[in-house]
Amino acid sequence: MAGHRLTTKAGTHAQSRVDAYLGELAHLLRGPRRRRARILAELRDGLDQAIADHTTDERTEDQAVESAIGRFGTPRAVADAFAGELATAYARHTIAWYIATGPLVGVWWLLLLQPHPWRTGLLALLAAIPVLPLITVAIATAAGTLATTGRLIRWLPEASPDRALTATIAVAALALVGDLTVITLYLRSAEPAQPLAILAIGASLIRIACSVVTLRHATLMRRNSTPAAPEAPDAGRHDARR
Amino acid sequence: MLPMRPELLKGHLDALLLAVLEAGPQHGYAVIEALRTSSDGALDLPTGTVYPALHRLERAGLIASDWQTVNGRRRRAYQLTPSGHVALGEQRAVWDQFSTAVTAVLGRRAWPATV
Numbered sequence: 001m002a003g004h005r006l007t008t009k010a011g012t013h014a015q016s017r018v019d020a021y022l023g024e025l026a027h028l029l030r031g032p033r034r035r036r037a038r039i040l041a042e043l044r045d046g047l048d049q050a051i052a053d054h055t056t057d058e059r060t061e062d063q064a065v066e067s068a069i070g071r072f073g074t075p076r077a078v079a080d081a082f083a084g085e086l087a088t089a090y091a092r093h094t095i096a097w098y099i100a101t102g103p104l105v106g107v108w109w110l111l112l113l114q115p116h117p118w119r120t121g122l123l124a125l126l127a128a129i130p131v132l133p134l135i136t137v138a139i140a141t142a143a144g145t146l147a148t149t150g151r152l153i154r155w156l157p158e159a160s161p162d163r164a165l166t167a168t169i170a171v172a173a174l175a176l177v178g179d180l181t182v183i184t185l186y187l188r189s190a191e192p193a194q195p196l197a198i199l200a201i202g203a204s205l206i207r208i209a210c211s212v213v214t215l216r217h218a219t220l221m222r223r224n225s226t227p228a229a230p231e232a233p234d235a236g237r238h239d240a241r242r
Numbered sequence: 243m244l245p246m247r248p249e250l251l252k253g254h255l256d257a258l259l260l261a262v263l264e265a266g267p268q269h270g271y272a273v274i275e276a277l278r279t280s281s282d283g284a285l286d287l288p289t290g291t292v293y294p295a296l297h298r299l300e301r302a303g304l305i306a307s308d309w310q311t312v313n314g315r316r317r318r319a320y321q322l323t324p325s326g327h328v329a330l331g332e333q334r335a336v337w338d339q340f341s342t343a344v345t346a347v348l349g350r351r352a353w354p355a356t357v
Contacts, residue, residue: 038318039293041316041318042270042293042318043289043293045269045270045271045315045316045317045318046269046270046271046274046289046293048315049269049271049272050271053275071289072288072289072290073288073289073290077288077290078289078290080290081288081289081290081291081293081294082290082293082294084294085294085297085298149301150301151301151302151303153298153301153302154302154303154304154325154329
């Protein structure tokens with residue numbers, strides 16, 4: 001793996017063993033790419049440090065590598081340990097994306113579907129844009145998830161990764177239903193075609209595609225993050241410092 | 243000393259990590275080693291337990307991390323934030339109260355039976 005910086009004394013076999021270990025771990029990690037890269041860089045540094053610590057007069061470097069890797073745990077055990085963190089990071093990134101891009105999609109529909117000037121009030125707005133309750137629920141879900149997975153976890157009960165992913169699925173589904181609804185309503189209305197509609201429908205179609213991808217990813221991650229049967233306390237280690 | 247089962251530390255790991263970082267910035271592996279050596283090997287935690295816990299503390303704003311380049315190697319060092327110092331003080335007080343209460347119960351020996 002590129003970027004490996006083991007000690008200068010490290011043999012080729014030792015390096016390739018570390019690369020293989022981290023390569024297998026990289027294959028098992030699921031979540032935002034930058035977050036995975038940071039985790040791998042941090043583990044590589046820790047592993048290099050552990051190998052340096054384990055390399056003594058009595059131990060060959062290969063033995064030190066095996067011992068250090070043993071202390072870190074199997075790639076599967078380490079990947080499982082980071083699964084929750086990565087799932088939460090994915091949920092936060094995705095929900096932040098929906099919050100950031102929501103107005104960019106909504107503004108065109110608001111301009112397009114706004115009630116006639118002589119009809120005012122909330123009911124008129126709801127009649128013109130019937131997906132507003134869906135948007136409200138999506139915003140509340142998104143805000144709640146961001147709050148219970150970020151800095152506020154010091155004071156609020158922290159959302160589990162499973163719950164954060166469920167909220168992500170809910171937000172994506174609400175956005176999908178909302179976009180499909182407004183497009184259908186507009187196409188079935190007798191409104192004359194407007195250039196603004198191209199922007200609104202285009203923005204919604206892009207978000208529909210993103211929502212479908214999000215639903216697929218989040219559902220897969222949620223399925224994979226379902227806790228398995230509890231492991232033995234030392235299950236992560238395949239070398240007990242012999 | 244025999245290593246403790248990780249599940250025994252449930253609820254106390256955050257305080258332990260904050261306490262280790264109180265001395266100054268450290269990288270993840272050094273934190274693991276500090277926990278192990280300062281407890282005479284009793285707190286020998288799997289890597290997969292410590293790194294995610296450090297990342298969680300950072301998300302909570304109790305510690306901050308900084309990527310440095312040391313001898314051409316990228317290294318992430320963690321340090322306590324002001325909120326982390328406050329949280330550590332609070333958790334120490336909670337631990338004192340908890341350990342006093344538990345010791346009072348567990349340390350009580352039954353009186354020898356009298357005839």
